[in-house]
Structures are given as structure tokens and as C-alpha cells.
Amino acid sequence: MSAVVERSGRPAAPGLPDRPRVGRVRSMVDLYLTEMRTAIAVQFQYRVANYFYMIGMVAEPVIYLVVWSSVARSQGGAVGGYTPGEFAAYYIVWTLVRNINIVFTPYGWEWRIQKGQLSGQLLRPIHPIHYDLGYFAGMKFVVLVLWLPIAAILSLAFHPTLQPSGLGIGVFFVALWGAYLIRSLNMWVLGMITFWTTRVSAIFELYMALELIFSGRLVPLTLLPGWAQGVANFLPFQWTFGFPINALVGKLSTTQLLEGLGMQALWIGIGATIIHFVWRAGIRRFSSVGN
Amino acid sequence: MPEDHPVPGPADPAIRVVELRKTFVVPEREAGLKHAIRSLVRRRTRQVNAVDGISFDIAPGEVVGFLGPNGAGKTTTLKMLAGLLYPTGGGLTVLGATPSRREKDFLSRITLVMGNRNQLEWDIPAADSFELNRAIYRIPPQAFAETRDELVELLEVGDLVRKPVRNLSLGERMKVEIVGSLLHRPQVLFLDEPTIGLDVTMQKRIRAFVAEYNRRYGATVLLTSHYMADVVALCKRVIVIHHGRILFDGGLSGLSSRFAAYKTIGVTLDDPTIDLGAYGEVIHRDDQKITLRVPKLETSRITARLLSEQAVADLTIEDPPIEDVIETVFASGEDDERLPEREKVSE
Numbered sequence: 001m002s003a004v005v006e007r008s009g010r011p012a013a014p015g016l017p018d019r020p021r022v023g024r025v026r027s028m029v030d031l032y033l034t035e036m037r038t039a040i041a042v043q044f045q046y047r048v049a050n051y052f053y054m055i056g057m058v059a060e061p062v063i064y065l066v067v068w069s070s071v072a073r074s075q076g077g078a079v080g081g082y083t084p085g086e087f088a089a090y091y092i093v094w095t096l097v098r099n100i101n102i103v104f105t106p107y108g109w110e111w112r113i114q115k116g117q118l119s120g121q122l123l124r125p126i127h128p129i130h131y132d133l134g135y136f137a138g139m140k141f142v143v144l145v146l147w148l149p150i151a152a153i154l155s156l157a158f159h160p161t162l163q164p165s166g167l168g169i170g171v172f173f174v175a176l177w178g179a180y181l182i183r184s185l186n187m188w189v190l191g192m193i194t195f196w197t198t199r200v201s202a203i204f205e206l207y208m209a210l211e212l213i214f215s216g217r218l219v220p221l222t223l224l225p226g227w228a229q230g231v232a233n234f235l236p237f238q239w240t241f242g243f244p245i246n247a248l249v250g251k252l253s254t255t256q257l258l259e260g261l262g263m264q265a266l267w268i269g270i271g272a273t274i275i276h277f278v279w280r281a282g283i284r285r286f287s288s289v290g291n
Numbered sequence: 292m293p294e295d296h297p298v299p300g301p302a303d304p305a306i307r308v309v310e311l312r313k314t315f316v317v318p319e320r321e322a323g324l325k326h327a328i329r330s331l332v333r334r335r336t337r338q339v340n341a342v343d344g345i346s347f348d349i350a351p352g353e354v355v356g357f358l359g360p361n362g363a364g365k366t367t368t369l370k371m372l373a374g375l376l377y378p379t380g381g382g383l384t385v386l387g388a389t390p391s392r393r394e395k396d397f398l399s400r401i402t403l404v405m406g407n408r409n410q411l412e413w414d415i416p417a418a419d420s421f422e423l424n425r426a427i428y429r430i431p432p433q434a435f436a437e438t439r440d441e442l443v444e445l446l447e448v449g450d451l452v453r454k455p456v457r458n459l460s461l462g463e464r465m466k467v468e469i470v471g472s473l474l475h476r477p478q479v480l481f482l483d484e485p486t487i488g489l490d491v492t493m494q495k496r497i498r499a500f501v502a503e504y505n506r507r508y509g510a511t512v513l514l515t516s517h518y519m520a521d522v523v524a525l526c527k528r529v530i531v532i533h534h535g536r537i538l539f540d541g542g543l544s545g546l547s548s549r550f551a552a553y554k555t556i557g558v559t560l561d562d563p564t565i566d567l568g569a570y571g572e573v574i575h576r577d578d579q580k581i582t583l584r585v586p587k588l589e590t591s592r593i594t595a596r597l598l599s600e601q602a603v604a605d606l607t608i609e610d611p612p613i614e615d616v617i618e619t620v621f622a623s624g625e626d627d628e629r630l631p632e633r634e635k636v637s638e
Contacts, residue, residue, distance in 0.1 A: 022430070022431055024429075027429040031426040034422055034423050034425075034426040035426075038419055041419055042415055045414045045455070046414070115408075116408050117410075119370075119375050119408075120408065120410040122374070122375055122393065123373060123402070123403055124428075125396075125398040125427070125428065126395070126427050287375060287376050287377040287391065
């Protein structure tokens with residue numbers, strides 16, 4: 001135990017013994033695991049509500065799937081390189097990626113500041129982003145368990161066609177968490193606008209509209225006009241939806257798979273850098289105004 | 292770890308506040324559509340000096356009551372001490388650290404408990420949230436278990452920590468909140484209305500717990516409360532703040548002797564039907580005893596008159612209840628014409 005215990009480096013106040021602490025790296029792993037366990041416990045409290053929420057969420061991709069399958073059939077069996085079976089695969093994998101992409105939104109930020117929850121988090125010796133990343137990561141394990149029967153029913157109904165490579169499957173599982181991180185960081189950047197205005201919802205709605213079009217959520221990106229695909233290449237959205245989906249559906253070459261992971265790493269780096277600077281300015285603003 | 296602030300020695304105060312100020316700029320407008328539209332073009336703001344140059348030291352292990360009416364600046368001061376608010380001016384150190392830097396080491400040594408806010412997860416038992424605090428504060432498992440069990444026993448919440456927090460009553464929730472806030476054994480406790488909304492029994496239990504925590508760990512406690520019983524039970528020293536300025540800083544007994552404008556005389560007469568209205572204001576009467584309120588400076592003279600003119604079986608002289616004294620202190624703050632103008636309007 002002594003190998004993983006350190007002391008604070010500062011003498012204790014008079015009359016109080018200094019207290020040993022768990023080592024920094026081990027404590028961070030411990031924090032994430034504990035947060036994830038907490039999230040799982042909380043989500044299982046609401047398992048029925050969660051299930052209905054997920055079933056409701058399935059409506060969106062099923063509509064896209066039915067529409068695009070019909071278009072494909074009317075155009076001789078494929079559109080933009082996607083057959084009805086590949087559309088089925090795309091939108092069934094979509095349901096998992098969408099659930100993995102659910103993170104703490106700017107609505108939550110408004111609530112967090114108005115209710116004083118952020119003040120409570122600021123009193124703790126750890127950056128609040130770790131709570132969100134750990135907590136929502138834990139939720140995903142519950143989501144996965146609930147998603148499996150839904151995926152099975154959709155597969156029976158729509159007969160998906162997947163041709164993933166071994167590398168594609170591996171990249172998919174990494175890319176899922178890459179997508180989760182990118183979207184978490186993006187939402188944090190948006191949420192931090194709450195430090196300057198308490199009505200960030202309008203900006204959030206604009207983000208959602210852009211994401212719908214340029215991420216592959218509404219439609220696979222290859223079906224968009226060339227100019228729109230060009231715009232999408234300069235935005236982070238496709239790395240949170242289209243890329244992980246296509247990795248598993250089998251639409252990407254080895255080069256594209258590895259480049260995709262690189263792009264995810266780039267956007268994670270950009271998001272983390274923005275958060276680093278905006279957080280410092282935001283927290284200074286928050287500490288000046290108070291709540 | 293780099294150190295760019297002095298480490299406190301044994302003789303240093305746990306908390307040092309020097310000419311501390313906090314100013315908020317608050318938007319304001321008159322009611323109505325016309326003013327709403329006008330405010331789009333011409334924004335009117337008011338500068339409010341929430342804390343206006345206060346200074347005090349608190350020694351390690353001291354328990355101090357921080358009193359004042361609503362809006363006096365108590366919570367703002369506590370938030371600055373806990374590092375949640377940047378001061379506008381002046382200086383402060385807590386355990387040798389500058390709170391607004393929010394260094395991890397500093398945050399690991401303090402806690403701020405606010406009676407009207409909770410930090411525990413709503414949907415799961417408090418015991419699970421305690422585990423989260425263990426991870427956050429990097430407490431070794433053995434030390435965590437010892438502290439948790441000790442606090443749970445002191446506050447008698449053994450059964451409560453296994454229930455989801457949402458199923459607990461207000462008082463029960465407050466007790467488990469306090470356990471959660473102290474698992475890292477903070478050396479400085481900022482308690483903001485910890486007994487608010489609780490019944491008398493629960494208030495007493497929390498008071499006894501704070502006193503025991505202070506005794507056992509020598510922790511420094513700064514407490515705000517509207518319940519004077521909290522202050523009387525826990526604090527030898529009080530700091531009274533009003534309009535962001537300190538009106539009084541000293542012993543609780545000194546507060547009465549300095550600010551109480553009257554005393555109460557309890558008289559038991561052989562004939563309890565006699566009217567004592569000529570001696571002072573009769574504020575209470577029962578079968579045996581009459582309680583009079585008399586001006587403090589007149590107490591000796593009136594007592595002598597009573598003893599010489601009436602058949603007195605028993606007589607006691609007491610300071611007024613502390614609530615009345617505090618009311619007097621606040622009223623003196625309102626009337627103090629020396630206070631500078633606190634608010635400036637700018638557009």
C-alpha cells in the first residue's frame with residue numbers, strides 16, 4: 001500500500017495530522033471506475049424509463065431506413081453505393097452509435113449552474129469534466145445491455161448486410177469511444193457558454209442542426225452533394241457518427257480506417273485545448289459573478 | 292509541489308481576512324414592457340458592495356459564529372473563503388493558501404456545507420456517494436472506512452446511508468450530507484445554515500456533532516445560522532456583519548453587554564396580583580413570577596426600588612435573549628449614519 005500512497009507536500013495545520021492519499025494515477029482510474037459504477041446504479045433505478053426512451057429513439061433511424069430503402073429499390077437496388085441491406089446495417093449500427101453519443105448537454109449546464117451544482121463540484125479537488133466523462137461512460141454499459149434486444153428485433157425486420165473486416169471491427173470499438181469523447185468535449189465547449197449567458201439552448205439547437213446534416217446522422221455522407229461533403233471534412237461531426245458506423249458496415253478501406261482514428265484523435269486534441277482555455281476564462285467569470 | 296504562498300506556522304491564524312471586498316454589478320429595470328424595451332438600448336446596472344472591507348483572523352480550532360440578516364454578505368464571504376468567488380479587493384488566506392486559486396491541496400483541506408443545497412446523488416444510497424468522495428479525495432480505503440464508520444456512528448445514520456437519498460427526510464438528508472462533506476477530514480469547515488428547516492431535535496444533534504468534530508480533530512469552524520441556539524451552543528466568538536461591514540467581533544457575552552439596551556428582571560412576590568407597571572414594562576406574568584423589561588442603565592435603581600417597596604420573595608436579573616440582542620445590533624447597523632453609500636447606479 002505504501003507504494004501508492006503519497007502525502008500532500010504541505011505541513012498540516014496546527015494540531016491536525018497530515019493524511020496520506022492514494023497515488024494520482026491510481027486515484028484517477030479509481031475515480032472513473034467509481035463514477036461508472038455510480039452511473040450504472042443510477043441508470044438501473046430507471047431501467048423501464050430508459051427502455052422506453054431507447055424505443056422512442058429508434059423511431060428516427062427506422063424512418064430514415066424505410067425512406068432510403070425505398071429510394072434504393074426504386075433506383076434499381078442501390079443509391080450512393082448503399083443497398084437496402086447496407087442501409088439497414090447503417091441505421092441499426094446508428095442506433096448504438098447514437099446512444100453512445102448521448103452526453104451531458106448544454107441544457108444540463110444551465111441546470112447545473114442555476115441549481116448551484118457547479119459550485120459543489122468546484123469545491124472538490126478535481127476537474128468537473130472527469131465526473132461527466134466517467135458518469136456517462138458508465139451509462140453506456142446499461143445502454144449496451146438494453147440495446148441488444150432492440151438491435152436483434154431490427155435485424156430480423158430489416159435484414160442488414162454487414163461486411164466488416166477484422167480491422168474494421170477493432171476500429172469500430174475504438175471509434176465508438178473516440179466519438180463519445182469528441183461529442184462530450186464539443187458539448188462541454190457549448191455548455192461553458194453558460195458562463196456568459198444563461199440561455200445557451202439556441203446555440204445548442206444550431207449545433208444539432210449542423211450535426212444532423214454533416215455527421216451522417218440524417219443520411220450517409222456519400223449521399224450528400226460534393227460541396228456538402230467538402231464542408232463536412234472541416235467539421236468534427238462525421239467522426240462522431242458516420243465514421244464509426246461505416247467502420248463496422250465495411251465501407252472503409254484500411255487507410256480510411258486508420259486516417260479516421262487519426263482525425264478522431266485530432267478533434268479530441270482540439271476539443272481538449274479549447275476546453276482548457278475557455279474553462280479558465282469561464283471559471284474566472286463565474287467566480288466573479290457567483291451563483 | 293511548488294509553493295508560492297507561505298506555509299502557516301503554529302501561531303498563524305487558520306483564516307486571515309484583510310479589508311476583503313466583493314462588488315457585484317447587477318442589472319435592473321422598472322417593471323413593464325416600456326422599460327423592457329428601453330433596457331435593450333440602455334442597460335441600467337447597480338453596483339452592490341456585498342462585502343465592504345471586512346477584516347478578521349480566526350485561530351486554528353476556533354468555532355466562530357458569522358451572523359447577519361439576509362443579504363448582509365455572510366454567504367458571499369463564505370464563498371470567497373472557500374474559493375468559489377474571486378474577491379474584488381483585499382486579501383484572504385485559509386490554511387496559508389489563497390482560496391481563489393483553488394489549488395487541489397487547499398480544496399482537500401476544507402469543506403463548505405450549505406443547508407439548502409445537496410451534493411449527494413439523489414437516486415442511490417448515500418453510501419455509494421461516499422465511495423465517490425473517497426475516490427475524489429484520494430482517501431486510502433482503510434482510512435476511508437475508519438472515518439466513514441466514525442462519522443456514521445457520531446451522527447447515528449447507520450440505517451440511512453443504505454437508503455436512496457431521495458427517500459430521506461430533510462433532516463436525515465442533511466446528516467448524510469454532512470457525513471459526505473467530512474469524509475476527507477477537512478481542517479476548516481464553512482457551515483452555511485446547516486440546520487435550516489430542521490426540527491429542534493435534529494438541530495441539537497447536528498450541533499452536538501459539530502462540537503464533537505471540533506473537539507476531536509481541532510478543526511476550525513465558521514458557522515452562519517439564523518438559529519441563535521446554534522450559535523449559543525457552539526460559538527464563544529461571533530462576528531456580526533451587516534451591509535457588508537463588520538458591526539461586532541468578539542465574545543458572545545460581550546455582544547449582550549455592548550448592544551443590549553435593556554435587561555429583564557424576574558420578580559416573585561408574596562402577592563403576585565400587584566401591578567408592577569410603574570417599575571418597567573411587564574412582558575410576562577404567571578401565577579408566581581412577573582418579568583419586567585427595564586432600561587439597562589436603570590437596572591440597579593429599579594431593582595433597589597423593588598426590593599425596598601415590595602415584598603419580594605425572589606428576584607433575578609438577566610440579559611435579554613440573544614435573538615433580541617442580535618435584532619438590536621442589526622437595527623443599530625441600519626441607523627448608523629457613518630456607513631458610506633453602498634450602492635452606486637451606473638448606466
